[in-house]
Amino acid sequence: MAATNNKPFTVFVEGNIGSGKTTFLEHFRRFEDITLLTEPVEEWRNLGGWNLLDLMYKDPAKWAMTFQAYVSLTMLDMHRRPTATPVKLMERSIYSARYCFVEHMKNNGTIHPAQFAVLDEWFRFIHHHIPIEADLIVYLKTTPSIVHERIKKRARSEEQCVPLSYIEDLHKLHEDWLINRTHAECPAPVLVIDADLDLSQITEEYKKSEHQILRKAV
Numbered sequence: 001m002a003a004t005n006n007k008p009f010t011v012f013v014e015g016n017i018g019s020g021k022t023t024f025l026e027h028f029r030r031f032e033d034i035t036l037l038t039e040p041v042e043e044w045r046n047l048g049g050w051n052l053l054d055l056m057y058k059d060p061a062k063w064a065m066t067f068q069a070y071v072s073l074t075m076l077d078m079h080r081r082p083t084a085t086p087v088k089l090m091e092r093s094i095y096s097a098r099y100c101f102v103e104h105m106k107n108n109g110t111i112h113p114a115q116f117a118v119l120d121e122w123f124r125f126i127h128h129h130i131p132i133e134a135d136l137i138v139y140l141k142t143t144p145s146i147v148h149e150r151i152k153k154r155a156r157s158e159e160q161c162v163p164l165s166y167i168e169d170l171h172k173l174h175e176d177w178l179i180n181r182t183h184a185e186c187p188a189p190v191l192v193i194d195a196d197l198d199l200s201q202i203t204e205e206y207k208k209s210e211h212q213i214l215r216k217a218v
């Protein structure tokens with residue numbers, strides 16, 4: 001068994017719902033010595049038989065807090081997972097959970113200010129006391145109307161009720177965090193990729209990031 005690499009080069013892949021984060025990670029499966037950690041959506045859909053993602057979309061006022069608590073746990077697990085390879089790519093992070101999704105829940109009143117305060121305290125505690133490595137953020141930048149069409153086409157059952165306005169809000173929150181830098185914590189340099197392109201053209205766009213992620217001339 002390969003030894004655990006204590007400090008792999010760690011990349012967070014960020015971007016709106018449907019921006020192609022999973023496809024981006026899959027692009028790097030062809031390379032050796034990379035650990036790919038896709039988002040634990042399946043865990044969110046089945047925790048002891050409960051579909052927390054579905055509960056959250058159907059009744060956000062009741063379930064958003066519970067859902068975010070579980071997202072934080074599963075994200076922290078990914079951040080802390082020992083890695084035997086020199087490069088680690090992970091889908092999203094506790095940062096996008098806090099600065100995009102929880103921020104949205106606070107802004108539109110889905111969660112009570114007291115619930116927000118608890119989630120924010122957890123986030124701050126984790127950020128300050130638990131080492132979370134981050135060397136690069138790949139931001140898959142998209143146009144909201146384009147990803148909204150993709151979301152409708154992929155037809156994930158829980159997401160059928162997602163309106164364009166939600167995708168637009170999430171887009172703005174990603175931009176505020178990664179481009180406009182309205183929050184203090186952006187844990188790594190940001191590489192922006194045009195992720196509006198469709199699958200037949202996107203590979204060329206992904207290739208542009210290979211040298212930065214693999215850190216060698218490719």
Ligand code: DGT
Nearest residue numbers: 016017018019020021022023039041071097101159
């Ligand atoms: P991709 O590969 O770019 O198409 O990625 P997706 O859309 O499969 O993955 P993601 O993370 O953008 O979203 C998966 C689902 O989970 C989507 O319905 C949004 C939801 N989601 C992800 N993270 C959070 C979160 O922290 N809070 C909330 N409320 N929803 C989240």
